[in-house]
Amino acid sequence: MARIRKFAAYQTLERPYTRISKYSKKNYVRGGYPHSKITKFDMGTPQKEYDTTMTLNSCRNMNVRHNAIEAARMTSNRLLEKTLGKDYHLRVKIYPFHVLRENPLASGAGADRMSKGMQKSYGKAISSAARVREGQTLLELRISKTHLKLARDALERGASKFPCPCKINVA
Numbered sequence: 001m002a003r004i005r006k007f008a009a010y011q012t013l014e015r016p017y018t019r020i021s022k023y024s025k026k027n028y029v030r031g032g033y034p035h036s037k038i039t040k041f042d043m044g045t046p047q048k049e050y051d052t053t054m055t056l057n058s059c060r061n062m063n064v065r066h067n068a069i070e071a072a073r074m075t076s077n078r079l080l081e082k083t084l085g086k087d088y089h090l091r092v093k094i095y096p097f098h099v100l101r102e103n104p105l106a107s108g109a110g111a112d113r114m115s116k117g118m119q120k121s122y123g124k125a126i127s128s129a130a131r132v133r134e135g136q137t138l139l140e141l142r143i144s145k146t147h148l149k150l151a152r153d154a155l156e157r158g159a160s161k162f163p164c165p166c167k168i169n170v171a
């Protein structure tokens with residue numbers, strides 16, 4: 001099975017490329033939208049009233065892949081669920097709309113017969129990412145004041161899964 005391409009290739013926020021040709025029949029978006037790994041965006045009990053809101057904010061502009069978002073959600077949620085049950089509300093505040101594309105070029109024997117090179121090199125959809133700005137909220141956690149230390153620990157675990165430095169704010 002093919003490995004995931006290094007994220008350094010997709011890290012920076014650039015203008016999303018849309019194929020535009022002088023021939024109208026070649027203006028298209030090929031490949032569709034890849035399947036997202038994120039399973040839930042709201043965890044815990046959202047209906048209950050909580051007195052403290054903590055947010056995990058990004059400290060840089062960058063793309064964040066859907067599998068990094070899911071990893072952060074899972075680690076934060078697992079710690080909260082094991083210790084508190086359902087007495088919290090964790091929300092993922094970003095969605096991976098941006099489609100990441102790759103034009104795979106074969107190398108080695110017989111590569112000249114398999115590859116088209118750079119001809120029509122729009123690329124296949126391989127993954128999706130959320131376009132995050134500096135200071136944007138990635139995760140939001142509502143919890144009671146008595147569990148503040150646990151909440152900070154859960155958000156720190158989630159922050160380690162994101163490719164950018166993050167800051168925890170308490171409101």
